Amino acid sequence: MEHPKLFVPGDPLVQRLREVCLALPEAVEVEAWGRPTFRAGKPIFVHTGSSMNRPYSIVFKTDTEEHRALEQDPRFFHPPYYDRAHWLAIDFDGPDVDWQELAELIETSYRQVALKRQLALLELARPR
Secondary structure (H helix, E strand, O other), rough: OOOOOOOOOOOOOHHHHHHHHHHOOOOOEEEEEEEEEEEOOOOOEEOOOOEEOOOOOOOEEEOOOHHHHHHHOOEEEEEEEEOOOOOOEEEOOOOOOOOOHHHHHHHHHHHHHHEEEEEHHHHHHHOO
């Protein structure tokens, strides 16, 4: 069964998200379940569209120490089908979206799944 596509080609919000995700070392985009996913090799670090009801959302893997604090923020929610202990979602289509914050959440998610080699490349590009 093929999943329906959630976004039209060239969607400007998805394009902006794509630019953030693909700026990370060896990140690739793979369409899965009718929507873009972004991966550090094989592991997903961002899944676009948590559900058909919330297409303009990203699902991302949290840092263990930050997870509980993010859960307390009403902008974040638990996406269906993902481990509630490590994954959260946030919408990215509102007027108050902070793209700098999204980029930080995306990078943190990437760091949770990336290989040591990919993390070393990231450190060369962006020392913490």
